[in-house]
Amino acid sequence: MDFHVMLVPTLGCPSNCSYCWSSEEGSPIMSIETIEEVVKWLKNFRDDGVTFTFHGGEPLLAGAEFYKKALPLLSEGLSHLKPAFALQTNLWKLTPELARILAEYDIPIGSSIDGPRELNDLQRGEGYFDKTMQGYKIARDNGLTVRFITTFTSYSVEFKEDIFNFFLENGLTLKLHPALPSLRGENPGKWALDPEKYGELLIYLLDKYLENMDKIEVMNIDHLCKCVFTGLGSVCTFVDCMGNTFAVGPEGSIYPCYRFVGMPEYVMGNVYDHPGIEDLAKSDAWKLMHEFKEYVDRECKECPYIKYCRGGCPYNAIVPTEGKINGIDPHCTAYKMIFKEINDRANKELFDSPMGMSPFQPQPVKDARPGIMSLMLRVK
Numbered sequence: 001m002d003f004h005v006m007l008v009p010t011l012g013c014p015s016n017c018s019y020c021w022s023s024e025e026g027s028p029i030m031s032i033e034t035i036e037e038v039v040k041w042l043k044n045f046r047d048d049g050v051t052f053t054f055h056g057g058e059p060l061l062a063g064a065e066f067y068k069k070a071l072p073l074l075s076e077g078l079s080h081l082k083p084a085f086a087l088q089t090n091l092w093k094l095t096p097e098l099a100r101i102l103a104e105y106d107i108p109i110g111s112s113i114d115g116p117r118e119l120n121d122l123q124r125g126e127g128y129f130d131k132t133m134q135g136y137k138i139a140r141d142n143g144l145t146v147r148f149i150t151t152f153t154s155y156s157v158e159f160k161e162d163i164f165n166f167f168l169e170n171g172l173t174l175k176l177h178p179a180l181p182s183l184r185g186e187n188p189g190k191w192a193l194d195p196e197k198y199g200e201l202l203i204y205l206l207d208k209y210l211e212n213m214d215k216i217e218v219m220n221i222d223h224l225c226k227c228v229f230t231g232l233g234s235v236c237t238f239v240d241c242m243g244n245t246f247a248v249g250p251e252g253s254i255y256p257c258y259r260f261v262g263m264p265e266y267v268m269g270n271v272y273d274h275p276g277i278e279d280l281a282k283s284d285a286w287k288l289m290h291e292f293k294e295y296v297d298r299e300c301k302e303c304p305y306i307k308y309c310r311g312g313c314p315y316n317a318i319v320p321t322e323g324k325i326n327g328i329d330p331h332c333t334a335y336k337m338i339f340k341e342i343n344d345r346a347n348k349e350l351f352d353s354p355m356g357m358s359p360f361q362p363q364p365v366k367d368a369r370p371g372i373m374s375l376m377l378r379v380k
């Protein structure tokens with residue numbers, strides 16, 4: 001099974017989004033020496049394919065020189081693992097020089113925009129939209145593929161139609177993320193998207209997607225349909241990520257995922273020590289992640305969706321309760337709502353299909369809107 005290493009060159013970020021939970025002022029920048037140690041660490045770590053995602057904070061703060069050296073070091077030093085790369089950035093610091101380096105390695109870019117300028121800047125700060133769009137242009141001019149993630153908050157969910165239309169009209173692929181309670185600040189729940197609202201939003205987007213299937217791609221809905229169709233999780237939230245995902249912080253500490261970077265209690269080891277799996281497995285963070293897996297096996301045992309949900313994201317479940325496993329991912333309500341909706345619609349379509357006709361064949365239907373099966377067959 002392939003594995004995933006998230007490299008967090010810094011937790012610093014030049015923007016100041018209202019609901020951010022992961023940036024840290026004055027965070028150091030990863031040195032090239034740390035990348036060299038990553039190569040040594042992974043040389044004999046395991047034999048599967050690896051994907052490196054540069055994440056932050058804002059990873060482009062590391063600058064062109066960093067990527068000019070880091071990319072060949074990783075790709076040549078670990079060629080036996082066939083490394084693939086990805087990068088998550090707000091694009092503000094993208095220069096033509098940096099874009100050319102990233103294009104050389106064919107790196108897909110994930111960026112963030114919350115909808116039309118006014119709405120986006122209200123959540124992410126004045127001037128954010130224009131700076132990101134400027135970087136987007138540089139990325140496109142250099143042949144890079146950019147996909148945007150939109151964070152739905154308790155506020156922006158009220159404008160879901162405007163947000164959907166913004167993505168549709170601009171020919172952008174839609175991927176969404178629910179705002180989580182921030183672990184910093186005085187009012188942590190202010191922007192967080194309530195799980196039930198999140199479930200309603202997913203069902204709304206499913207309908208909008210079916211109406212506009214030939215014009216837009218809604219990645220979350222694709223992933224959710226794929227889960228149901230294949231009976232297996234299709235993104236990290238819906239698989240047992242523990243043991244297959246790691247993150248390396250600016251100074252070489254190893255964590256279970258980028259979301260934990262900067263929290264000393266979740267450090268599993270350091271790349272400078274070149275730990276093997278058995279060494280990482282001795283850490284408290286590793287044990288906690290595996291306790292969560294066992295907890296899910298017990299708590300979600302009766303749930304019809306357990307095979308392709310796996311209790312959701314352990315970070316969402318563990319971190320807000322200060323490292324105590326008191327429950328599954330609080331977004332469970334949303335997952336149940338959307339999985340039920342997809343299953344019910346698929347069953348209805350199968351049940352209603354005329355006798356003798358395979359439900360897997362496209363059939364003439366009175367209602368012009370495509371059904372869920374056409375979406376499921378597309379993403380299978």
Ligand code: SF4
Pocket residue numbers: 236237238241242245256257258259312313314315316
């Ligand atoms: S902790 Fe959550 S975000 Fe991180 S890899 Fe696991 S499921 Fe994904």
Ligand code: SF4
Pocket residue numbers: 299300303304305306307309310311312328329332333335336
């Ligand atoms: S939907 Fe909820 S109960 Fe079911 S597996 Fe997912 S987290 Fe567990």
